[in-house]
Amino acid sequence: MRFFVGLMGNWLAIEPFLATGTVDAFVMEENCSPPAIDQYAEKYQVALVSVSTIIGVPGTEHEMPYYPQKAEEMADKCIHIAIENFKKRHGKIKPMVPRHVQKAIAGFSTEAVLNAIGNDLQNLVDVIVKGQLKGIVALANCSTLRNGPQDWNTVNLAKQLIKRDILVVAGGCGNHGLEVAGMCNLDAIDQAGDGLKAVCSALKIPPVLSFGTCTDTGRISMLVTALADYLDADISDLPIAVTAPEWMEQKATIDGIFAVAYGAFTHLSPTPFITGAPKLVKLLTEDVESLTGGKVALGDDPVEVAEKIESHIMKKRKAMGL
Numbered sequence: 186m187r188f189f190v191g192l193m194g195n196w197l198a199i200e201p202f203l204a205t206g207t208v209d210a211f212v213m214e215e216n217c218s219p220p221a222i223d224q225y226a227e228k229y230q231v232a233l234v235s236v237s238t239i240i241g242v243p244g245t246e247h248e249m250p251y252y253p254q255k256a257e258e259m260a261d262k263c264i265h266i267a268i269e270n271f272k273k274r275h276g277k278i279k280p281m282v283p284r285h286v287q288k289a290i291a292g293f294s295t296e297a298v299l300n301a302i303g304n305d306l307q308n309l310v311d312v313i314v315k316g317q318l319k320g321i322v323a324l325a326n327c328s329t330l331r332n333g334p335q336d337w338n339t340v341n342l343a344k345q346l347i348k349r350d351i352l353v354v355a356g357g358c359g360n361h362g363l364e365v366a367g368m369c370n371l372d373a374i375d376q377a378g379d380g381l382k383a384v385c386s387a388l389k390i391p392p393v394l395s396f397g398t399c400t401d402t403g404r405i406s407m408l409v410t411a412l413a414d415y416l417d418a419d420i421s422d423l424p425i426a427v428t429a430p431e432w433m434e435q436k437a438t439i440d441g442i443f444a445v446a447y448g449a450f451t452h453l454s455p456t457p458f459i460t461g462a463p464k465l466v467k468l469l470t471e472d473v474e475s476l477t478g479g480k481v482a483l484g485d486d487p488v489e490v491a492e493k494i495e496s497h498i499m500k501k502r503k504a505m506g507l
């Protein structure tokens with residue numbers, strides 16, 4: 186029996202994953218579980234298990250509200266459910282696993298990034314000052330089909346950013362799209378601009394750092410806060426930006442609002458459903474900058490968005506005398 190705990194696919198990848206016919210039990214602990222998953226569960230004989238009270242997916246046979254003190258017992262139950270289901274479905278469902286394999290270096294925490302730069306933020310500051318690294322973009326994001334094919338905006342924007350010597354730190358479902366696209370391994374260094382290429386080659390890190398899920402966004406901000414504290418600067422002074430090129434879910438909305446309040450230039454695509462409220466649009470795209478230093482930027486074209494982000498980063502670099 187094999188277990189995998191971690192980020193191995195985004196929410197749009199769940200259905201094809203079940204269609205491989207290899208899954209005995211699928212345990213859901215996030216509200217981003219596709220609502221029509223029961224049809225796959227029925228066809229491929231998967232036992233659906235929910236460990237959160239906020240999941241209301243039809244066809245969920247096993248519901249276990251999560252209590253941290255019962256985690257071990259709950260894990261045992263999930264294993265038992267999978268074993269029992271394996272006995273029922275074995276021999277009836279033919280597994281079909283795609284042969285394509287992609288490598289990814291994942292799990293960059295604040296500590297791992299600091300470790301990669303020798304636990305000395307001055308090393309990061311030095312490459313920013315030299316211009317080898319123009320700036321850093323946090324890409325925290327879902328995956329949607331509303332502004333193009335799955336992960337198309339996310340992958341193409343990341344490609345444009347690294348080409349411009351901007352390091353991408355990624356979280357959320359979009360992060361997994363970047364892993365699948367081969368942006369989170371050392372081969373991707375070849376796609377970076379000359380400055381970033383030199384930095385990544387020296388540190389042996391990919392130009393897109395895979396942090397984890399969307400709920401790890403707060404941890405990305407810890408890294409940026411550490412940099413701001415080190416430089417004794419405000420967040421809004423730094424050559425950084427945030428992007429959510431395929432936001433979809435309410436957690437992503439919260440991340441976006443957090444980023445603006447945090448003081449970051451925050452790109453969102455598709456355009457949020459607020460254009461019927463002109464005062465709110467003005468507040469988020471213009472006026473809020475004088476309050477927090479952050480603001481919302483819009484745009485659905487990866488090249489144009491990358492240009493906007495680069496120009497914001499260059500403006501901040503100039504203001505810092507770089």
Ligand code: SF4
Pocket residue numbers: 195196215216217326327328356357358359398399400433434435436437
């Ligand atoms: S909020 Fe978005 S990034 Fe987070 S799990 Fe849901 S779909 Fe994925």
